[in-house]
Amino acid sequence: MVEAVFEVAVAETDSASNPDSAVLPSPSPPSPLPLPAKAEMAIALPEGPDGNPIPGSDPNPSWFTPKRLLVIFCIINMLNYVDRGAIASNGVNGSRRTCTDSGTCTSGTGIQGDFNLNYFEDGVLSSAFMVGLLVASPIFASLAKSHNPFRLIGVGLLVWTIATAGCGCAFDFWSITICRMLVGVGEASFISLAAPFIDDNAPVSQKTVWLAVFYMCIPTGIAIGYVYGGLVGNYLHWRAAFWVESILMLPFAILGFIIKPLQLKGFASSISKNAETSDEIIVQDGDEDNSKSELQAIDEDVSAKAPHRFSSIVSQVSRFWKDMKALLLEKVYVINVLGYIAYNFVIGAYSYWGPKAGYDIYHMSNADLMFGGITIVCGIVGTLAGGFVLDLMESTISNAFKLLSGATFVGAIFCFSAFCFRSLYGFIPFFAVGEILVFATQGPVNYICLHCVKPSLRPLSMAMSTVSIHIFGDVPSSPLVGVLQDYISNWRESALILTSILFVAAGIWFIGIFLKSVDRFNEDSEQGVPSVERSNRRPLLDVNVETLEESA
Numbered sequence: 001m002v003e004a005v006f007e008v009a010v011a012e013t014d015s016a017s018n019p020d021s022a023v024l025p026s027p028s029p030p031s032p033l034p035l036p037a038k039a040e041m042a043i044a045l046p047e048g049p050d051g052n053p054i055p056g057s058d059p060n061p062s063w064f065t066p067k068r069l070l071v072i073f074c075i076i077n078m079l080n081y082v083d084r085g086a087i088a089s090n091g092v093n094g095s096r097r098t099c100t101d102s103g104t105c106t107s108g109t110g111i112q113g114d115f116n117l118n119y120f121e122d123g124v125l126s127s128a129f130m131v132g133l134l135v136a137s138p139i140f141a142s143l144a145k146s147h148n149p150f151r152l153i154g155v156g157l158l159v160w161t162i163a164t165a166g167c168g169c170a171f172d173f174w175s176i177t178i179c180r181m182l183v184g185v186g187e188a189s190f191i192s193l194a195a196p197f198i199d200d201n202a203p204v205s206q207k208t209v210w211l212a213v214f215y216m217c218i219p220t221g222i223a224i225g226y227v228y229g230g231l232v233g234n235y236l237h238w239r240a241a242f243w244v245e246s247i248l249m250l251p252f253a254i255l256g257f258i259i260k261p262l263q264l265k266g267f268a269s270s271i272s273k274n275a276e277t278s279d280e281i282i283v284q285d286g287d288e289d290n291s292k293s294e295l296q297a298i299d300e301d302v303s304a305k306a307p308h309r310f311s312s313i314v315s316q317v318s319r320f321w322k323d324m325k326a327l328l329l330e331k332v333y334v335i336n337v338l339g340y341i342a343y344n345f346v347i348g349a350y351s352y353w354g355p356k357a358g359y360d361i362y363h364m365s366n367a368d369l370m371f372g373g374i375t376i377v378c379g380i381v382g383t384l385a386g387g388f389v390l391d392l393m394e395s396t397i398s399n400a401f402k403l404l405s406g407a408t409f410v411g412a413i414f415c416f417s418a419f420c421f422r423s424l425y426g427f428i429p430f431f432a433v434g435e436i437l438v439f440a441t442q443g444p445v446n447y448i449c450l451h452c453v454k455p456s457l458r459p460l461s462m463a464m465s466t467v468s469i470h471i472f473g474d475v476p477s478s479p480l481v482g483v484l485q486d487y488i489s490n491w492r493e494s495a496l497i498l499t500s501i502l503f504v505a506a507g508i509w510f511i512g513i514f515l516k517s518v519d520r521f522n523e524d525s526e527q528g529v530p531s532v533e534r535s536n537r538r539p540l541l542d543v544n545v546e547t548l549e550e551s552a
Helices: 002-017 037-043 066-088 110-114 119-143 149-168 173-201 204-235 238-258 270-281 288-328 331-362 367-393 397-420 424-439 442-451 455-488 491-499 501-512 545-551
Strands: none
Touching (some): 066 149, 066 173, 066 204, 066 238, 066 331, 110 119, 110 238, 119 149, 119 173, 119 288, 119 455, 149 173, 149 238, 173 442, 173 455, 204 238, 204 367, 204 442, 331 367, 331 397, 331 424, 331 442, 331 455, 331 491, 367 397, 367 424, 367 442, 397 424, 397 501, 442 455, 455 491, 491 501
């Protein structure tokens, strides 16, 4: 396009200097020159046939500002974990049917009562959504290289909305299990891509704090889910809890399709690629017939290439395995995820069995409200404190490992001691302090996942981290604790055995302190898109034409 404009300008200059060589009787007024090709590609503005931005188009990539993006992602993340807390609450999960030795039987309540589930089946139900999550997370991370990540989030949230409504319509164990798997598919797109978006647009000096705010929604959402599930399950019906969740998520699913999509750092814009294609098919002399013939030729070419799509799929799979190999060879990433697996094994079982254990050990008449209240306060305080402390220490991978190992070790001591108390009044303060320290890990652990790999691998890094902590962490932990409880029939002993695994997590993260670590946030992506230096530049959402022209 730029070369075409240059040729027209040269032709007009020759015409002016040599009237005999002029083709046109009178030269038309020169059209305004478009931005340089590099700038056009960077801002990805909608273009007209002349290569100029369409009048009235917004130079900013999206309506979102960094803070709006953070708020919306936090709400979505919280709804995801409200769902997890609700299904674990006594109001939604309920209790089994019981019969005494004399033959007197009582009907069960909630999901467990309606479908007559044993503890193992109940534990499987809590982990069923992980199956969809594990399968879909790597797929969405790979698709982010060929499709706009923001649109992928919209697709995932729509699946989540439909699946959650299906949970409320389930009629037996297998139907609700399948719906829970689809909930995991919907969540997969969001958890893989949201953190890289936030990391791209957070202020440089507050990156860990912004990640901490986002991950604060995990304990907060679970805690609200306990309270919400208890109230809705007791006053309405457990099915209504899922229907309300679906209604609340629907606006965000729609938003993912109607708002101008954002682009992740380290990935070439799909709009820019379309702009390159449109440049090739535009005819310089403006002949409409020639333009149509070229478009028709392109359509025929695409049709001819249809049988070769299989090779394209093979190429994508090959790239995926190449990226996976790069992740597995990164020792910092592997150690971080191994510690995270052990940590999540405990947290997953806490979140699901906590209300039941508290009810049995300390005879809490309102276990949902008690555990929900403690987790809300401790989750908010701990997660924010962890991000703030790491930024204060200076956000480096080595410092993150120091914070992870220290906070987890001390937190494990307090949580273990809490379950040793016979009195509820001794349990609450110790368990609260332990939860604050344990939740302080959320910001640092995800900071390492994002910064120990190059930008183009961040979605896959987050996806595989999520897959690993679930498939080896909270997916087996809930059923295994259920089997353990069926065997020993003592919730206090089960809780103490479970809590001791936190010491293993602290030890693994302690090893990470001594590994050679490199912050790869500034490395160029494999697509050749230059990364933005980690300085006081504007976030990606604040790009404008003037700065692009200056950089060009």
